Amino acid sequence: MIESAAEFRELRESDDPERYNRAATENASLATWTAIVQSMPDMRFWVAHNKTVPASVLAALASDPDANVRHMVAQKRKIDPATQRLLASDTDTAVRCALARNAKLVPDVLDMLSHDTGHMVRDAVLQEHQLPAPRLTGE
Template structure:
């Protein structure tokens, strides 16, 4: 489990493939994801890419100003299951 925002950034920017995979696959508490979003805006795409990120965090990232982040959210299966009406995978409704 990822224990802090700083740990997530360290894992994500590591050159060690095992650490990089941890950033993509390990869960973190919702408060940690929120801290990453607030303190490290350049990491929002990578938060959205994490396979365990909760829907509540995806809800925040779906409104991100960066199209890459919004697109990553729309590409997640968990998002599509929760928001089938968000058929904007080919474009952004907002």
């Protein structure tokens, strides 16, 4: 278990693959995740990358100013419906595309993304979720 923000940074920056991989796979307490997010902005992407990070931390990271962090969050299957809805309205097309490829989308988010203004987002929804192409008005 990762015990502190400092330990997380040390693991993430390690040249030893075994230690480096611990940053992506080991659990930490909610207090530790919160400390990392609050004190180490450069580690937020790697917090979102971790396989055990709680959905509540991912929800907080969904509003991160860094689109790369939001992109990583959008890929996580465990994000809750409110986080999905937030990311479905993201200004960054790549974030919405990543979300569109998420296999665990709730129906209303899937519908939102299938009508997205970006064709790449709509195409990702159709491809990933095997939906029929929506009919355009006036067809």
